[in-house]
Amino acid sequence: MNPPRRTPSGRDSQGGRRPRPRGPWLGSLRTRLVVTFVLVTLTGSATATALAYREARTAILKRAQDSFQHNLHDRVTTIAPDIDLPPTERGLTELSERVSQSLDGAPLVISRYRELQGTSDTLADQSWITPQLREAVRMRGTMSFQRVTRHDIPYLAVGTPVTFADDGRASGLEIYAVASLRPEQDDTAALLTAVRDGVAPVVLVSALLALLSARAVLRPVRDLGRATRKLAEGDLSIRVTVKGRDELGNLAQDFNETADELQSSVTHLRDQEERARRFVADVSHELRTPLAAMTMVATVLEEDADQLPPDTARAARTVSAETAKLSRLVDDLMEMSRFDSGAARLALTDTDLAEAIRASLALRGWTDEVQVDLPDGVRAPLDRRRLDVIIANLVGNxxxxGAPPVTLSLTTVGHTAVVTVADRGPGLSADALTHVFDRFYKADAARTRSEGSGLGTAISLENARLHGGTIEAANRRDGGAVFTLRLPLPATDAEARTP
Known part of the structure; x- marks a missing residue:
C-alpha cells in the first residue's frame, strides 16, 4: 500500500495529522538558553577571577619584595659603617648576624668581601644565593633580587653592594639576605579559595536568572506555537494575546493579522465552494426532468431508425447516444454532489464478493472479455450498488x-479483500498516475469527447472510501495498468471473542 500523500495543510491524504518531530531534551530552546547563560556567566567569572588573582598576587608579592628590600637597605646603611675594612671572616659573620637580627630573623644573611664570607647560619642552605644573583649585584652595582623555590616554598633573595657614604664608591662588601614568601603564598592561596568558592553561588544564581528569563521569553513562543497548531487543525478563531511592543509582541500581532486574513479567505472560499456545489446539484436536478423526456423520445427515434431515411436515421442514433452520455454525466454529477455534501449513505447487505463481481460483469456482457480468478466465500457487509459502480468503472476503463487480456482477481490479505483489475496495454503515464483519480481528468487530452465523463475513477474512489477502503493505480512491470481495490473484511466470531 502506498504511503499517504502529504498536503500543505500538514495533514496526510487520509486526513491524519502529520507527526511533529521531537528532539532530545538537551536540544530544547529553554535548555540552550540556560546553558548559554551559565556558560557566559562562568566564563566571565573565571576570567575576572583569573585577572583579579593575578593582580592581587602581583601586588602582594611586590609589596613584600619592596618592604624587604627597603628594610635591608636601611639595616645595611645603619650597620655597615661600623665594620672595619678590609674585614675579617669573623667580622663578616658578626655583620651577617646583626643584619639578620634586625630583619626579624631572616633565614639567612651572607656577607661577602672578595674571597671572604660570613653567614648568619652556617647550617642554612646557601644555594638560595644563586650565581646569577651574585653576578647581577657585582655587574650592576645596585640592589638586585631573585625569587627561588625550595621544597615548594617561595623565597626572596636580595643582594646589595655596600658603598662609602662620603663619595658613594663601592667598598667591595656585598650583603645578601633571604626572606620566606610563605605568608604571601598562603594569603594568595586563601584569596583564590575564597574567589573559587564564590563562583558556585554566582553560577547557581545565574542559572536561576536564566530559567526565569527563558520562561519569560518562551511563554509567548509556547502560546504562539499552541495557537499555530490549533490554526493548522482548523480552529480559525484562535488568536494570541499581544503583550509588549518588542519583537515577540510584533510577532504575535503578525500572527493575529495572518489568522484574520486566513479566516476571511477560508470563509470566502467555503462560501464559494458551497454555492458551486449547490449550483451543480440544482442544475443536475433540474436537468433530470427534461433529460428523461429527451431520453424517451431519443429511444423511440432509435427504435424506428430503420424506417427513416439514412441521414435521419444516423441523426436519430447520434441524438440517442449523446442523450445517454448527458444522462450519465448528470447522474455522475448528482452522485459527486452527494459525496461533497456528506449525504452519501451505504445500504449494507451481507455480500459474497465473487458473486457480486460476476453479476456486475454479466450485467454488462463482459463475462467472456475478462479473465477472472474469484474464489467463493469472501463475504463482507457491502453496498452492492456502489460495489457494482466500482467494478464497472475499473473494468470498463x-x-x-488497455489491451487484452484483461484480468480480474480476488484475494484476501489479513482482514482486507483485494480486488485487482489489470490489462496489457501501454499503461499510465507519470502524469496520469498522479491525477487518475482527479475529477474530469482524462489521460488522453485528445479524448475530450469520449464516452466517459472523467468522473468514473473519482466516483469509484469515493465509493471505496465510503466502505473504509481505497483504490490504488500503478503500472505492471511487464506492461499495462493495474488498479487495486482494497476493502476491509469483518473479524470472524473467534477473533471477535479473542481479548
Missing amino acids: ALRH
Missing part, C-alpha cells in the same frame, strides 16, 4: 483504454 481497462477494456476501453
